[in-house]
Amino acid sequence: MLEYFSDYPWNLSLSMALDMGANMDEIDRASRSLRDGKIPEGMDPAQAFFHAWDDAGQKLAASAAGDEEAGHGLTASEKYRRAAIMLITAERMPHHNYPPRLEAYDRMLHYFAKYVELGHVNCERVMVPYQDAVLPALLVKAEGATPAPCMVHFNGLDGVKEFLFMSGFPAALAKRGISTLIVDNPGVGEALRKHGLHNFPEAEVPAAACIDYLERRPEVDRDRIGMIALSMGGYHAPRATAFEPRFKCCVAWGANYDFGKRFRMRLEGQGTQKSVPHFVEHVQWVLGAQSVEACLDTASGFTLKGILDRIRVPILINHGELDRQVPVESAYLTYEDCINSPRRELRIFTAEEGGEQHCSIGNMSLATDYMADWIADVLAANRAAKS
Numbered sequence: 001m002l003e004y005f006s007d008y009p010w011n012l013s014l015s016m017a018l019d020m021g022a023n024m025d026e027i028d029r030a031s032r033s034l035r036d037g038k039i040p041e042g043m044d045p046a047q048a049f050f051h052a053w054d055d056a057g058q059k060l061a062a063s064a065a066g067d068e069e070a071g072h073g074l075t076a077s078e079k080y081r082r083a084a085i086m087l088i089t090a091e092r093m094p095h096h097n098y099p100p101r102l103e104a105y106d107r108m109l110h111y112f113a114k115y116v117e118l119g120h121v122n123c124e125r126v127m128v129p130y131q132d133a134v135l136p137a138l139l140v141k142a143e144g145a146t147p148a149p150c151m152v153h154f155n156g157l158d159g160v161k162e163f164l165f166m167s168g169f170p171a172a173l174a175k176r177g178i179s180t181l182i183v184d185n186p187g188v189g190e191a192l193r194k195h196g197l198h199n200f201p202e203a204e205v206p207a208a209a210c211i212d213y214l215e216r217r218p219e220v221d222r223d224r225i226g227m228i229a230l231s232m233g234g235y236h237a238p239r240a241t242a243f244e245p246r247f248k249c250c251v252a253w254g255a256n257y258d259f260g261k262r263f264r265m266r267l268e269g270q271g272t273q274k275s276v277p278h279f280v281e282h283v284q285w286v287l288g289a290q291s292v293e294a295c296l297d298t299a300s301g302f303t304l305k306g307i308l309d310r311i312r313v314p315i316l317i318n319h320g321e322l323d324r325q326v327p328v329e330s331a332y333l334t335y336e337d338c339i340n341s342p343r344r345e346l347r348i349f350t351a352e353e354g355g356e357q358h359c360s361i362g363n364m365s366l367a368t369d370y371m372a373d374w375i376a377d378v379l380a381a382n383r384a385a386k387s
Contacts, residue, residue: 001362005035008273008324009093010049012361017089019364020166023082030056030086046093046277053093054104057086061111068118077119081166084111088163095278096285105193112162122174123165128183128213130206133197136190137161137210138182140170141219149224149379150179150217152210152247154203154240156231156254156359157286158276160189164230167364172372178379179220181210185229185236187286198288201301207240211247223248224379228371230254230359231275234317234326235302238334242310249378250315251371254323254359255331259302262326267292273324275358308337314378318347318367320356343378 001015004027017027030052039048064079087108094101116123122141127134138161142148151173153164161182164170170180184191185206187199207227215222226249229237234256241250263283265271276282280292289295315338319331328348335346349355349366360367 001357004031007045009275009277010034012273012275012358013049013089013092015357015362016163017085019168019361020085020088020163021081021168022085022089026056026060026082026086044094046095047098050090050094050098050101050104053086053090054100057083057090057104057111058107060086061107064111064114068114073118077115077117077121080111080115080118084108084115084162085166087111088160092158092276095281102193108160108162109190122171126181126213128181128210130197130209133191133195135186135197135206135209136184136194138165138170139217140165140174140180140182142177142179143174144177146219147221148177148179148219149226149248150181150214150220151226151228151251151375152207152214153180153182154185154207154227154229154233154236155183155188156229156233156275158188158282159231160184162189167368169364169368169372172368173375176372176376178372178375181214183210192286199286200298201239202243203236203240204243207236207247208244211244226250226375226379228253228375231325232256232259232302234330234334235259235304238304238308238311238315238338241313241315242307245312247313249313249375250311251375252315252317252331252334253367253371254326255317255319255334256302256326257304257330257333260296260300261303263299264296267296272327275325304334304337308334309340311338312340312342314343314345315341316345316347316371316374318349318360318371320349320358320360322351322356323358325358345374 060083064076068076091104124139126139161184164182186197191197214220227237227247228251230253234252234254241247284295287298317334338344354363355366
């Protein structure tokens with residue numbers, strides 16, 4: 001992972017932007033004053049980061065609008081794509097109640113939609129019915145014959161579905177004949193910001209709603225639906241698969257065996273690196289907790305201990321050996337407990353090969369290609385078994 005700054009959450013965010021396909025020159029232009037410590041007096045450093053990247057994104061979008069007006073739709077689409085990346089990166093930095101952050105999120109959604117529209121991108125915005133609300137999602141359709149298998153893709157603690165789309169993973173699956181439903185599950189993205197849906201341990205509840213939705217899509221093979229999630233989703237995907245028998249495979253993109261335990265350790269000053277600057281406040285927002293004590297109470301339910309023996313389908317756990325947020329031990333614990341999976345696999349990415357950081361951020365293509373191949377192999381085998 002590129003160590004451009006001296007701050008871990010900043011470097012993580014910058015590397016996420018690069019993995020989405022940001023332009024390094026545009027990143028450098030937005031960030032060099034931050035790197036050199038030139039932050040406005042009295043301003044929260046996270047806010048300074050936000051404004052630097054937000055300004056850069058708005059400049060790109062203004063240029064894209066000019067291209068669009070001139071009739072150069074593909075050029076405009078590409079600039080809107082990079083503008084959306086800048087705003088995804090900016091928006092996750094300051095406190096969630098910072099008013100400019102809320103405005104930037106809306107602009108990001110607009111820029112992303114323009115990128116998809118003008119570029120004729122394989123990405124359909126959909127709404128998954130969920131209780132009395134909806135789960136906003138993006139459907140990336142498989143290339144080739146239909147009905148095709150589909151992966152339900154949940155997020156982590158602080159991601160958004162647009163980041164997952166631009167990671168390149170859904171496109172890699174599409175080329176292998178597999179669709180992806182990329183979901184803003186409760187606690188992230190639009191589900192949290194627009195619909196007030198908070199996260200909770202029973203991940204199988206929103207995951208089941210996604211299967212219900214996909215079973216009504218004629219281009220989806222209802223007998224070949226899998227589950228994947230990254231980061232905190234390393235808890236969600238195995239949990240959902242353990243309690244939702246309709247899933248035919250599972251991928252934990254970065255293990256997360258006991259989130260509650262690690263959250264308590266962080267509060268006690270014994271924890272690992274934070275993904276965002278205002279970490280404790282962010283977790284409270286995600287969980288809808290009014291106090292740290294209430295947050296701890298809810299977080300304690302996010303553990304895989306004692307449930308993974310329920311998984312009876314193939315599972316892949318991949319992890320970076322030098323993950324500074326979730327120690328690699330979490331991957332081994334997850335793997336060891338999946339005793340009834342007919343095909344369990346543990347893939348540890350090393351410093352020598354790359355992809356050794358959290359969810360392989362900094363070199364995500366190593367993980368995304370490996371996962372795409374594994375999923376294609378498993379779901380192809382699943383089809384062979386049916387016939």
